[in-house]
Amino acid sequence: MAITDPPRIVTARMGHDDSHTLERYLATGGYDGLRAALARTPEEVAAEVDAASLLGRGGAGFPAGRKWSMLRKNPVTYLVVNGDESEPATFKDHLLVERDPHQLIEGVVIAAYALQVTRVFIFLRGEFALGLERVQAALNDAYAHGAVGRDIFGSGFSVDVVVHPGAGAYICGEETALLESLEGKRGFPRIKPPFFPAAIGLYGDPTVVNNVETMSNLPWIMTHGGAAFAALGGGRSTGTRLFALAGHVNNPGVYELEMVKTTFHDLINAPVLGGGIPHGRGLKAFIPGGVSAPWFGPDRIDLPLGQDEVAQAGSMLGSGSVVVMDDHTCAVRAAWRITKFFSRESCGQCTPCREGSGWLERIMERIERGEGREEDLDLLMDACDNISPGVAWPPQQTTICVLGPSIPSSISSAITMFRDEFLVHIKEGGCPYG
């Protein structure tokens, strides 16, 4: 394993202060991918994305090409871009919408052409005030440039793109909750099947929902070819991917890395990447793909950053966000905070999630406060088992969406890996880390 030096597919312009402007975008090959796409048939464009084997970058990792092909049997009517980035410690789409909004827009129009849709909604979380302004400004410029709107670049193809602000709800990152929200309702996930967006999406019409990063890869794929993209990475994990590194590292940030070629050890420790753990401390644990994912201990540090590799080891690469905890971190406190998050963000539709998250948070909180009981550990695992029987990974589904079954991840990880720490909290009435 080594750190490879792949082409920068989605972060090529990030070195420029004016990377969000049309001038910089055009000076660096901007909208060439769209021109290349419009010169071909929609079917050829879709085939090129199929050839890239681009996996969706939102968290579930579903192949984008296959998502599109599910739709081609229907009259596709909407494309919706999921920019509701809210998985804790995930901040890659934040970078893409603020620093390269034209790349997103170009990708969106390429996808719209391949799918032959006439209306696209870019759903951005409302807390991205600057991102919303940047994308709206870029969209205004793109319309004026002829890259969006009527008869794009004289091709005869027309599509309108609308930027839609969310209003603060983690669950709206779930694609059917996002569609409900886009219809002006509470963000309640829909039951699926039968309501997969490809069949019954926005307003009950067939809809494709793709992530911001997925869209941002399309301009490069059109100019360099799907085969060049598929040649990067390894196995099913093709291309590069944005990894958001946070927590106890010297250089937190977003890194574009070739899939599979780099290990968690390199991401965390390489001087050009994470730069190691501050204050010369050791690694206690890390979360490999967002707080829904089970934690890994130092023994998994040499795993490659690949979707299947992480899944086989019992967790998920998820949204590509890695949280590092040093050996002075209180595992109980970390797991409690994550549980509190799920409790706050549960939409409340399903009993195991709504009630279970609240129970788990209260038990975790009293243990962290030093008022826990020894039987609380079994009680926690029992409650986890009620939310997701077996507390395995991937989890058993008991609820409409995957939020509920993700709740036990941090608690069961912390109890399995750091049981002694829980017992110290309980027996000594407080946290050993102060």
Next chain:
Amino acid sequence: MSESTPIAPPRRAALAPTTPTHLTGDILARARQTIALYPEPRSALIPLCHLAQEQDGWLTPEAMVDIAGLVGVTPTEVLGTASFYDMLHTEPVGRHVVAVCTNIACLLGGAAELLEHAEESLGVGAGGTTSDGAITLEEAECLADCDRAPCVQVNHRYVGAQTPGSFDQLVADLRSGARDADIPPHGTLIRVRRTTGIEADPAAVAEERRAAAEARAARDAAAADGGTA
């Protein structure tokens, strides 16, 4: 019921629009432009709530009545939707909403200590508003700026990682108006106006909608057959 004949979600005709009395001027004009961007007016409900907050600083009952009339739902449906979302305030808030993230990455970066300091120095708990009406303090979930932990937003604009000392300076600047140029008052979310309407050929869009409605009707009919067979 087989998977190939799914039940369509319930659809209800929109209520007839009514004339707004509370939203005015530029805000009302932008509200109407926003509605025109969506195939169904109700989709503009949340963007309109943001616009109402731009006018009033928070989402007032009067604004909700107007929004209901504009998008064809009842005021209760506006409240029912708005109350789901953290950013829509159905009670008054301060001129500035200061959100301190305490989720995992920020927690590891000292966010709990920062929030404790903020509560002490402002004299209000999380969720509270200072007596001068200047600041509402919030404990936020992840705001997606985790490489600058602990993350703080003012009116949903990032202000970078904060220490207790820099936080106090930030609050002083907010109170004095020193940050007014880059941080508009709470409620103003998107200062960039959309310069175009919908450009695609209306006939082509109408044809697409007609085909979709036909497909939907065929699907519903198939589902009904499946249900009675």
